[in-house]
Amino acid sequence: MSRDSAGNQVKTMTLEAFADTIVPGEKRFPGDRAVAGVAPGGGAVAAGALELLEWDATGVTGGLDDYVRLLNDHARSYAGEHGLDLDASVPPFVALSFEHRTALVARLVAPEHPEKEFWVLLTLFSNMAFDSAAHLPTAEAIAAGHPGLTAMGITRPGADGLWRFPAFSYGRPLARTHPDTTPSGSPA
Known part of the structure; x- marks a missing residue:
């Protein structure tokens, strides 16, 4: 494996482990180390957290390498404070158990x-x-x-890809229609 590939693997695993700590999900495969597998169904990783982070519209894409470096530095320090031996075959944050990942993230967002x-x-x-x-x-x-939208029960659009809501969301009109409103709902 080239150095660049190893660096990308460290970045991917670390960011996935962070996202899984925030919105946990089930392991994608038996040897999955980034996703701890503490919750059923898909979590942030299955929902595309890495794709979102790597989307330039977020404004964080250029700093992801720094996030990864800092997070793994914090994980090494945390492990030292708690007398934890980290598996060197994975990035330090990934090597932490889910409980320790959660505790470290709680410290970082305090x-x-x-x-x-x-x-x-x-x-x-x-x-x-x-x-x-x-x-x-x-x-x-x-x-x-998509696991998040499915979990929230977001309804599917119509066959034309549009959502229509024929019933009022509260089951009744919230106000009387203005007398100058046209049949299409536009103001006159």
Whole structure:
């Protein structure tokens, strides 16, 4: 394996482990080390957290290597503080158990942590991948069985790809229709 490939593997595994700590999911395969497998169904990783983070629209793509380096440095320090032996065959953060990953992330996002804003931003993008599939067209994400949108029960669009809501969401009109409103709903 080339050095670049090894670096990409470290980056991928570390970011996936972070995202899985934020929105856990089930392991993708038996030897999956990045995804801890502490929750049923797909979590942030299956929802595309890495794809969202690598999308240049997020504004964090250029700093991901720094995130990975810092997170693994924090994991090494955390392991030292707690007398943990880390498996050297995987990145330090990945080598932590889910409970220790969670404890470390809680420390990083705590109000008093000097890097809090950076870790909260990474946390928000991990949540965003699951909650909204922001990096995908919604209809396509639903059609593909996106785990977050499926878990939230987002309805499928009509055959034409559009959503229509024929019933009022509260089961009744919230206000009387203005007398000058046209049959199509436009103001006169």
